[in-house]
């Protein structure tokens with residue numbers, strides 16, 4: 001299962017982050033997942049819930065930001081959302097625009113950590 005290995009690498013990144021920040025408690029991990037990344041977000045969410053068990057992240061939430069596919073449309077002269085991930089046509093004017101500007105993302109872009117009182 002592809003999503004499980006992704007969930008495990010997200011956990012690795014978060015644990016490393018926690019170590020680098022004096023064992024900070026991570027409340028939530030924010031990830032960006034493009035529609036073209038080949039990831040089923042529901043599967044990633046349940047894989048994460050499985051993978052976080054027995055780790056220091058057992059209470060950490062996974063927040064998935066689902067990014068639509070964006071195309072650089074020559075007809076409109078700007079970036080537009082795709083009609084569908086199969087067609088790669090501009091949703092505004094319908095022109096085939098194979099120049100994908102967004103949609104392949106798979107990245108951890110933010111972590112929420114618990115505020116620790118400084119003594």
Ligand SMILES: [Zn+2]
Nearest residue numbers: 073076090093
């Ligand atoms: Zn267009």
